[in-house]
Amino acid sequence: MRTIVTALALIGTFAAGSALAVDMPKEGKTRCGACHSIEKKMVGPAWKDVAAKYAGNADAEKTLVANITKGGAFGWKLGNMPPKGMGATEPEIQSLAKFILTLK
Numbered sequence: 001m002r003t004i005v006t007a008l009a010l011i012g013t014f015a016a017g018s019a020l021a022v023d024m025p026k027e028g029k030t031r032c033g034a035c036h037s038i039e040k041k042m043v044g045p046a047w048k049d050v051a052a053k054y055a056g057n058a059d060a061e062k063t064l065v066a067n068i069t070k071g072g073a074f075g076w077k078l079g080n081m082p083p084k085g086m087g088a089t090e091p092e093i094q095s096l097a098k099f100i101l102t103l104k
């Protein structure tokens with residue numbers, strides 16, 4: 001009985017922790033993390049701000065995949081993003097575009 005209670009308490013802690021802080025996926029840290037964070041503008045815009053820019057845009061995912069793949073400037077006036085960040089593969093770009101659009 002005691003073990004079960006402890007286990008439940010632990011699960012509760014994990015669930016609460018992950019709800020508070022969204023972590024960048026591993027490929028995001030290695031391919032994009034030098035210039036982007038979720039919450040803060042760095043070299044590039046905060047991914048939360050990108051999500052806000054595309055809120056309600058039906059083509060958001062397609063547009064993001066295309067923009068991340070070709071790089072360049074997208075109106076943030078921060079300079080130019082290198083194509084594919086730091087060598088992201090196509091599947092990584094697709095999953096990162098999806099991830100960015102889940103942010104609020």
Ligand code: HEC
Binds near residue numbers: 044045
């Ligand atoms: C060398 C720095 C650098 C790296 C690495 C980088 N970015 Fe960027 N990114 C930028 C800059 C600078 C901008 C803003 C360009 C502008 O001013 O419009 C940007 C803009 C963006 C945007 C906004 C696109 C839009 O349509 O508004 C997204 C999304 C994005 N980056 C995703 C990524 C992802 C995903 C990766 C990793 C695969 C990545 N970036 C890697 C510098 C970088």
